[in-house]
Amino acid sequence: MLTPVNAPGGAFPGVSQAMQISGGDLLILSGHVGTDENGNLVEGGFEGQLRATYNNLKATLAVAGVGFEAVARMTHYVSEFDPSLLPILRKVRAEFINNDAPPSAALIPVVQLYDKAVLVEVDGIAVLPSKTRIG
DSSP states (O other): OEEOOOOOOOOOOOOOOOEEOOEEEEEEEEEEEEEESOOOSSSSHHHHHHHHHHHHHHHHHHHOOGGGGGGEEEEEEEEEEOGHHHHHHHHHHHHOTTTOOOEEEEEEEEEEEETTTTEEEEEEEEEEEETOOOO
């Protein structure tokens, strides 16, 4: 259902420049943050929060009956972004996404998210097989 579209050159590692969607239903993923099962922000700085964020996305996708292979697009909102965070983001992201057909993506530096302690938020778009019904 998802086919990466990449022109020669100019690409970032682990990111498709575009994603063609063929069939299926869209699943819009709200902004997820690095909280534990009780809704408390996890410790561990940027990497700890990012890993928890991806685990929370994974849990949401599982409820929909899919995994990261269904994710077509992701947006990362990073509070007080510094370029030294990019290798951490790429490393953690690569542990979860479909690296053979990585989703298209954007990184948006922000001054602050809804709480000063929240360092990263990720939202996205996934595609469910047409016959998938949640609930």
